Amino acid sequence: MMCRNFTTKLLHFTLLNMDYTDQYARIMQKMLADNAAAAEAVVAGARAEREAAAGEWQAARNQWQENEQNAAQILQDYTDKYRAQFEKYLREAITEKIAEHMLKKGKSVEFVMALLSLPARLMQTTVNTKLPLAERDLILEFMGMQTVADQAPGHRYRISHNSIVLY
Amino acid sequence: MLTQPDFEKYAQTLQETMAAAIAEGEALNKLAAADREAAADVRITIQEKLNALETLGRQAAEKQVHEHRQQLKETIWEDVLNSVAAKLLHNGESADDIAKILDISERL
Numbered sequence: 085m086m087c088r089n090f091t092t093k094l095l096h097f098t099l100l101n102m103d104y105t106d107q108y109a110r111i112m113q114k115m116l117a118d119n120a121a122a123a124e125a126v127v128a129g130a131r132a133e134r135e136a137a138a139g140e141w142q143a144a145r146n147q148w149q150e151n152e153q154n155a156a157q158i159l160q161d162y163t164d165k166y167r168a169q170f171e172k173y174l175r176e177a178i179t180e181k182i183a184e185h186m187l188k189k190g191k192s193v194e195f196v197m198a199l200l201s202l203p204a205r206l207m208q209t210t211v212n213t214k215l216p217l218a219e220r221d222l223i224l225e226f227m228g229m230q231t232v233a234d235q236a237p238g239h240r241y242r243i244s245h246n247s248i249v250l251y
Numbered sequence: 252m253l254t255q256p257d258f259e260k261y262a263q264t265l266q267e268t269m270a271a272a273i274a275e276g277e278a279l280n281k282l283a284a285a286d287r288e289a290a291a292d293v294r295i296t297i298q299e300k301l302n303a304l305e306t307l308g309r310q311a312a313e314k315q316v317h318e319h320r321q322q323l324k325e326t327i328w329e330d331v332l333n334s335v336a337a338k339l340l341h342n343g344e345s346a347d348d349i350a351k352i353l354d355i356s357e358r359l
């Protein structure tokens with residue numbers, strides 16, 4: 085629509101001014117054409133923006149619809165994720181417990197570390213403190229989960245060597 | 252005698268053309284802004300729903316773990332012990348030594 089409008093105006097201008105000198109006519113026609121092109125670029129840019137925005141909206145709606153249809157599966161995935169996370173920490177805690185036991189039985193730190201594939205950090209803490217560290221990660225894990233659930237839903241947590249970081 | 256160009260008409264044409272383009276551009280920009288706002292609202296709704304599902308999922312997992320805690324611990328204990336015993340055996344420890352090493356009375 086814009087293109088036809090510009091062309092019509094340009095044509096009218098040209099026809100109505102046929103008696104201009106060639107020089108005037110050429111300059112004005114060129115300026116009109118440049119102006120029309122600039123105007124069309126303005127509209128084209130805005131149109132592209134609008135199409136992109138409409139695409140974003142549609143994509144968001146599609147995502148919402150997809151999530152609604154798969155809500156049961158998403159819930160199951162979250163359940164599995166947290167259960168797997170708990171089992172992982174329980175497994176690590178049990179492994180640490182066995183490591184403590186093997187150390188008490190006289191096995192070397194290097195041997196136990198290599199056999200159980202324990203991270204050096206956990207092994208070092210186990211050796212240094214001799215506390216019931218096997219339960220430490222479980223406790224921290226629950227603290228992290230509970231804090232996120234109570235105070236920062238939608239956020240995550242990371243357990244570091246001396247703190248629980250919410251992000 | 253040369254005819255003078257109609258500068259007024261010329262200027263008016265330029266102005267009208269650009270004004271029409273800007274008006275159309277602004278209208279499109281408003282529509283784009285509305286679409287982006289709507290998309291943001293939908294994304295917020297999606298995230299809220301996901302957060303709610305995550306909370307439900309975590310609670311369900313905690314409930315499952317709580318209800319089957321003992322069984323779960325026993326299963327994992329046996330699994331880890333079997334794995335360690337196999338490694339010790341592979342390292343050349345005798346069955347008797349392995350039994351002594353892994354005789355853990357105090358469990359979690």
